[in-house]
Amino acid sequence: MSSDVISRYKKAKQIIESGKDAFVSKYDCKNTVGEVIELYSHLKPGESKQESISICGRIIAIRKHGKLTFADIRDQTGDIQLYLDKKRIGDIYDFFDLLDIGDWISIEGYPIRTARGEFSIMVDKVALLTKSLRPLPEKWHGLKDKEVRYRYRYLDLISNPKVKETFTKRSKIINLIRQFLISEGFMEFETPMLQSIPGGATAKPFKTHHDTLDMDLFLRIAPELYLKRLIIGGYEKVFELNRNFRNEGISYRHNPEFTMLEVYQAFVDYREMMNLTQKIILYIMDNLVEDKKISYLENEIDINPPWREMTVLNSIEKFAGVKLSFEMTRNKVSKIADEIGVNFDEKLGVGGIINRIFEKKVENKIIQPTFITDYPKEVSPLAREHSKNPNLTERFELFIGGIEIANAFSELTDPLDQRIRFEQQLCTEEIETEMDEDFIRALEYGMPPTGGLGIGVDRLVMIMTDSASIRDVILFPHMRSKKE
RNA sequence: GAGCCGUUAGCUCAGCUAGGUAGAGCGUCAGACUUUUAAUCUGAGGGUCGCAGGUUCGAUCCCUGCACGGCUCACCA
Numbered sequence: 001m002s003s004d005v006i007s008r009y010k011k012a013k014q015i016i017e018s019g020k021d022a023f024v025s026k027y028d029c030k031n032t033v034g035e036v037i038e039l040y041s042h043l044k045p046g047e048s049k050q051e052s053i054s055i056c057g058r059i060i061a062i063r064k065h066g067k068l069t070f071a072d073i074r075d076q077t078g079d080i081q082l083y084l085d086k087k088r089i090g091d092i093y094d095f096f097d098l099l100d101i102g103d104w105i106s107i108e109g110y111p112i113r114t115a116r117g118e119f120s121i122m123v124d125k126v127a128l129l130t131k132s133l134r135p136l137p138e139k140w141h142g143l144k145d146k147e148v149r150y151r152y153r154y155l156d157l158i159s160n161p162k163v164k165e166t167f168t169k170r171s172k173i174i175n176l177i178r179q180f181l182i183s184e185g186f187m188e189f190e191t192p193m194l195q196s197i198p199g200g201a202t203a204k205p206f207k208t209h210h211d212t213l214d215m216d217l218f219l220r221i222a223p224e225l226y227l228k229r230l231i232i233g234g235y236e237k238v239f240e241l242n243r244n245f246r247n248e249g250i251s252y253r254h255n256p257e258f259t260m261l262e263v264y265q266a267f268v269d270y271r272e273m274m275n276l277t278q279k280i281i282l283y284i285m286d287n288l289v290e291d292k293k294i295s296y297l298e299n300e301i302d303i304n305p306p307w308r309e310m311t312v313l314n315s316i317e318k319f320a321g322v323k324l325s326f327e328m329t330r331n332k333v334s335k336i337a338d339e340i341g342v343n344f345d346e347k348l349g350v351g352g353i354i355n356r357i358f359e360k361k362v363e364n365k366i367i368q369p370t371f372i373t374d375y376p377k378e379v380s381p382l383a384r385e386h387s388k389n390p391n392l393t394e395r396f397e398l399f400i401g402g403i404e405i406a407n408a409f410s411e412l413t414d415p416l417d418q419r420i421r422f423e424q425q426l427c428t429e430e431i432e433t434e435m436d437e438d439f440i441r442a443l444e445y446g447m448p449p450t451g452g453l454g455i456g457v458d459r460l461v462m463i464m465t466d467s468a469s470i471r472d473v474i475l476f477p478h479m480r481s482k483k484e
Numbered sequence: 485g486a487g488c489c490g491u492u493a494g495c496u497c498a499g500c501u502a503g504g505u506a507g508a509g510c511g512u513c514a515g516a517c518u519u520u521u522a523a524u525c526u527g528a529g530g531g532u533c534g535c536a537g538g539u540u541c542g543a544u545c546c547c548u549g550c551a552c553g554g555c556u557c558a559c560c561a
Contacts, residue, residue, distance in 0.1 A: 003530050004494050004512050065524090066517040081521070101511085116519050138495035138510050140522050145495090147553045159495090202561060248560045249485090355561065379561050397561090407561080482552055 004135040011098045012131045022131040027106045029056040034077030040111035041119045048112035048122065055080070055121065056106045056129060058158075059099060061139065069096060070120075073105065081120040082107060092126050102132030150477050163472075166465040170473055173284055173461055177241060177261060180283045186237040186263065191226030193219060193243070197436045200224030200382070202425070203246040206256075219245035224382065224452065225439045227264050228411065232447045236266040241457065252469040253403055256478060259457040264411070268451040269384075270394045273408035274371055277398055277453060278305060281369075281460070288464065296401040296463050299367045307398075311374040312358050320361035324354055326376065326391040347428045351376025351391060364402035371396045375409075381421040382452075383409035401463050408453035415443035 012022045031053045040049055057073035057080075067086035072079050086093040099105065108125040136158060137143040143159040150156075157164045178188065196215065198205035200222030208217050223240045230238045241261045250256065263276065285292050285303050292303040310318070317323050322336055333353050337344055344356045355376055366372070375395040377385060383393035395409035412418050419440055426435065461473040471477040 002494055002512085007512060061521075063520050063523050064517085065520065068518040068520080070520050070523085072521075083519085085518075087518085114519055116521085118519085118521065135494045135511065138522095140510060141496040143495070145491090145553085147491090148495095150553090204560080246560075249558075251557095251560085252555095254560065352561095359561075375561085381561095404561090480552065 002135075005133060008100055008131070008133045008135070011100065012133065015098055015128060015131065020128065022128060024127070024129050027056055027127065027129055029106060030054040032077045033057060033073070033075045033080045036080065036111060036121070037078060037119065041113075043111060043113040043119065045113050045117045046115050048110060050110055052108060052110060052124075053121065054106060054108045056104070058132075059101050059103050059105060062099075062101060067093075069093070071096075073107070081114075081118050082109070082123050083112065083114065083120040084123045084126075088122075089124060092123075096126055099126075099128065100132060100135075102134070102136045103128060104130040104132070147479075150471060151479055151482070153475050166461075166467060166473060167475060169288065169465050170461045172288060173464060174241065174259075174457065176284045176287050177280060177455075177457070180280055181239050181263065184237070184279075186239045186265075187235060188239055188241065189227070189230055189235075190242065191220075191223045191230075191240060193245075195220050197434060197438075199433075199436050199439065201244075201246075202381075204248050206245050206247045221246050222260070222454070223262050224454075225436065227262055228447060228450070228452070229439070229442050231264050231266055231450050232442050232445055236448075237264075239263040250478075252471075253459060253462070255458065255470050255474055258470070258474075261453075261455040261457055263453045263455075265451050266448045269410040269449065270396055270408050270451055273451040273453040274396055276451075277406050277408065277455065278307060280455070284460075284464070294464065294466070296367075296466055297468060299401065301368060301401060301463070303369060307369040307371060309371045309373060309396075312354065312372055312376070313374065315362045315366070315370075315372055316354070316358055319365045320357060322357075324357070326350060326354070326389070349378050351378030355379045363399060363404065366399035367401055369398065369400045371398055378424075380409065381425045382412055382418075384412045385417070403459050403463065404456065405459050405463070406453060406455045408451065411447070411450040411452045413443065413447045413449060415440050418443055 015022050033055055036053055036055065043049060055073065055075065057075040059071055060074045060079065061072040063070040069084040071082040071084070073082060084093055084096055106127045106129055107121060107123050109121040109123040111119070112122045113119050137155055139159070143149055143155055148155065157167070182188070194208070194210070194217040196217055198218040198221045201224070203221040205218035205221050208219065209215070210217050222244055223242070227238055227240055239262060242259065243257050244260045245257050247256065248254065265272065265276070281303065282292070282305065294301050294303065313324055320340060322340060324333060324336065328350060330350050330353070333350050334344070337353050337357055340357070340361065342357050342360045344353050348356065355378070373396045374386065374392045375383070375397070377391055377393050380393040380395050383395045386392035386394050393409055397404055398406035412421065422435055422440070426433070458470050458473050461467070462470060465473060467473050
């Protein structure tokens, strides 16, 4: 045990032995720091106001000057300086000597602006609410060790104001998405996280087992197939904003559990989903930032509409410099892929290879908000075939800052076509799965024309908080367990 | 899964190229101090140098393995 911790335990013991509680159950604070600053910060240097206020907060700095002590405390609304004068408060002053940075306290006093101009509380009473037994990271350099920051995120939140800002923003973004969709007449539903056939995307699922039913279950990789059942059931505007789980690689934009928004609306197509995507993001921007320009990593991003729109093929031509078409032979396309150094699975057809080229050569180059359209049917098993080209689907993805943010399509409502697509998928898929007969059955009862949209919420938060890694927008990213 | 890098005091970091059992700043502890805000001044304490082996008279330093982490790649519609 370090000397810092020993010294804090000693102080706690001393406090308890003096008959005080070191971990009290409650305290009714009259004021918050933010409130007090708002009400009284107009005071001029040397002025005070004889009005009693009480605040609860954590001590974040102490500056002792003999018979005078300055300390800073923080609550959720801000920081404020305490001014303690031994001559005024005697025993209470001595008690404060036993307190450390990190302790939670309540104080009573009155507002004053010091001669030096710092707005403060002249303290009359101090009570300890919770004794902190471990020293917080040093304030000047903060906490930098990424392992410690991720493992003990609460320390990160205390030490690094920017981190706290990021997660505050995240909370607001989630709230704004719900607010917007509900105001547009959508209803939020919760569909199964435990699924017997993991569907709605192609990804390796986490597997688990239900003992009573004695059946294997999978954590969902997407809610899609259940939300569509709600459309079949007669709800016309639905969404779900919650976690998905994919048992795959971890990267700056992949986390095994991540937050996804899925929206479905009856009687509209992917074009309307495009409008909706733009409206959701602009609504968030309007409520979070002053103008519609954000900087992400090294780039300035202009969110002002209209956003660029480009087909998969055009974007490949622009960013990879090769001209492709879906009418080319597989041989020709695979040769071009080889030439530009894109490797691919041998099972892929023309559409699959083109999609692979897009992913490898184009995606991360699309910085400004851009809708990419005309995705190959081969890689879109749940999307409706394009009305003008049987090789394509009515689908788009939105890219911002080189990251895929959204994916949407006119949903495939034809159960016969859906069965064929699933069968094709089962042939090429390496992941062991089976035909989702129950979903086909649901389609057979009739799904109205429907537009569907998925937004990767973590990624959207990354863009809006200038975060380079998804781990910087997920509070408690997964880590291997470490024996202390 | 692969490659590269990292792990030294509570925190942020030096030290290792020359192998001889470790340093700084902040924090902590003791003392001084009635206007500080990275307070200041004086003094003190604080380390299994990630873990385990190997080489060596001697290893924080060189070698091997392991653990954990970071970054990049691979995987991933």
